[in-house]
Amino acid sequence: MGYAVSDPGTTRAPSALAIKILIAGGFGVGKTTMVGTISEIRPLHTEELLSDRGIGVDDTSGVESKTTTTVALDFGRITIRDGLWLYLFGTPGQDRFWFMWDELALGALGAVVLADTRRLQDCFPAVDYFEQRGIPFVVGVNCFDGARRYEPEKVRRALGLGNHIPIVLCDVRRRVSVKEVLTTLVTYAVKGV
Amino acid sequence: MTGEDPGPLIRLYGLTGGRARPQGESFDLMAIVITVGDSPQPGDLIPEHRAVLSLCRRPTPVADVAAHLRLPINITRVILGDLRRDGLVSIERPRPVAQTIDERIYREVLDGLRSL
Numbered sequence: 668m669g670y671a672v673s674d675p676g677t678t679r680a681p682s683a684l685a686i687k688i689l690i691a692g693g694f695g696v697g698k699t700t701m702v703g704t705i706s707e708i709r710p711l712h713t714e715e716l717l718s719d720r721g722i723g724v725d726d727t728s729g730v731e732s733k734t735t736t737t738v739a740l741d742f743g744r745i746t747i748r749d750g751l752w753l754y755l756f757g758t759p760g761q762d763r764f765w766f767m768w769d770e771l772a773l774g775a776l777g778a779v780v781l782a783d784t785r786r787l788q789d790c791f792p793a794v795d796y797f798e799q800r801g802i803p804f805v806v807g808v809n810c811f812d813g814a815r816r817y818e819p820e821k822v823r824r825a826l827g828l829g830n831h832i833p834i835v836l837c838d839v840r841r842r843v844s845v846k847e848v849l850t851t852l853v854t855y856a857v858k859g860v
Numbered sequence: 861m862t863g864e865d866p867g868p869l870i871r872l873y874g875l876t877g878g879r880a881r882p883q884g885e886s887f888d889l890m891a892i893v894i895t896v897g898d899s900p901q902p903g904d905l906i907p908e909h910r911a912v913l914s915l916c917r918r919p920t921p922v923a924d925v926a927a928h929l930r931l932p933i934n935i936t937r938v939i940l941g942d943l944r945r946d947g948l949v950s951i952e953r954p955r956p957v958a959q960t961i962d963e964r965i966y967r968e969v970l971d972g973l974r975s976l
Contacts, residue, residue, distance in 0.1 A: 682952070683919035684960055685890040686969070705976070711927035713936075740933065742923060747972035750919060751965065754890065774888055776957050842976065850973050856957075857966045 683750035688852065689771055691758040691797070692781030693789025697809045698757040699741055701781065701839035705846065706743025706755065713740050740767075753849075758793070768796060777803035777856035779848055781839065784808060784817045787825050794826055803856040805833040807848045831859075872935050875908060880934055882941025885953075889923040889933065892952040893940060901948070908939055909948075916949055 690698045702710050745753040759767050772778075778797050782790045790806070797804040808822055819834040828834070833851050837844045854860060873880075895916040905913070908929055915928050926936035943949040954960070961969075 682894060683892045683921075684965065685892065685921040685923075685954070686957070686961070687890050711924070713923065713926040713931070713933050740923075742927075744924070745972070745976065747968055751968060751972075752921070753969065753973075754921065754923060756889075756923075770889070774890060774954050774957060776961070846973050846976055850970055853966070853969055853973070857961055 683752075685752045685754055687754050687756060687771070687775045688849070689756050689758055689775050689778040689802075690781065691768075691778050691790075691793035691804075693783065693786060693793075696781045696783045696786075696789065697811075697839040698781055701779070701807075701809075701845055701848075702741060702743040702755045702757050704839055704842055705745060705849065707746060708744055710741045710743045710757075713742075740771075765796075772796075772800060772802055775802060777805070777852050779852055780804050780806045782806055782808050782822065782826070783811065784822070785811075787822065790826070794828070803852070805835060805848065805852045805855055807835050807837045807839070809839050810836055872932065875906070875931070876935055876938035876942075879938050882937040883945045884941055887922060887937070887940070887951050888954050889921065890954045891922050892919045892954075893922060893925055894919050894950050894952070896948055896950055902946070909943060912939065912943060913948060919952075922951070 690701055692698055699710065740759075741757050743755045745755070747753065756771050758771060778793070780790050780793045780797065794804070794806075796802075806822065806826065806828065808817060808819065810816065816836075819836060822828075822834055823830075823832075833855050835848050835851050837848050839845060893912070893916045895913045897917075901910075901913060908931070911929055912925060915925060920928075922936065922940065923933070925940065926933050929936055929939075931939070940949060940951060944951055
């Protein structure tokens with residue numbers, strides 16, 4: 668593709684567009700798995716340097732196995748075409764990294780709040796965060812093996828969500844399921860439905 | 861990236877002369893970096909600078925540059941700020957989402973997702 672680069676100082680149409688989507692939710696709810704399931708690349712890894720940084724392994728095998736977390740940013744990419752991408756950022760799962768959410772949320776198209784019905788309360792902070800900032804979000808109820816199946820309306824009541832906010836039952840390990848969550852979010856964020 | 865060896869940190873800040881913040885206007889993770897095509901490359905560039913200039917011949921978001929360099933975001937930002945100051949890259953500020961996603965892009969994104 669010929670990306671003609673003109674004078675750097677001149678105003679011109681953007682050469683490319685990277686759309687940011689956040690994947691939020693409680694610790695160990697499957698954010699990293701979701702990104703990995705849909706990303707065309709192995710999730711890319713970078714991090715912020717902090718004086719007080721946590722270093723650990725972020726797996727999703729179970730909440731019990733999580734002892735530490737990182738301020739690593741793991742993100743995935745979906746290329747729609749040359750010069751148009753979706754980037755999926757898993758948000759840091761610990762409260763002490765809230766400051767990073769502000770940066771991540773800036774300019775984001777919207778967010779997926781992943782919920783685990785065994786610990787619905789874990790996604791309250793994410794719901795509050797996006798509601799307060801007016802960032803469009805959908806709730807993905809991750810149906811783990813062995814997790815109780817909930818009716819979406821029960822989840823809506825439990826989370827105190829307005830009727831307009833989409834709730835999608837999903838399995839973050841399955842591509843078709845993650846696609847549905849993302850198309851729901853994009854439509855909701857752009858069209859409001 | 862495990863353990864508490866301070867060596868990598870020292871090396872990283874060596875890349876930036878100890879600076880933690882980039883030169884000039886700040887930029888977002890999704891800002892698009894483009895190598896300025898016609899500027900001659902100085903001969904004394906460090907490998908990280910060369911890597912950026914090579915990668916960003918195609919427009920590349922800041923986050924991807926960081927991952928490609930295997931460097932933390934804030935170190936990457938300092939490097940990019942230096943390259944911008946020297947006129948070697950331009951960094952496009954992302955516009956508000958509502959202004960960028962028109963009907964055509966919305967359709968492209970939906971179709972793209974469905975065809976994955």
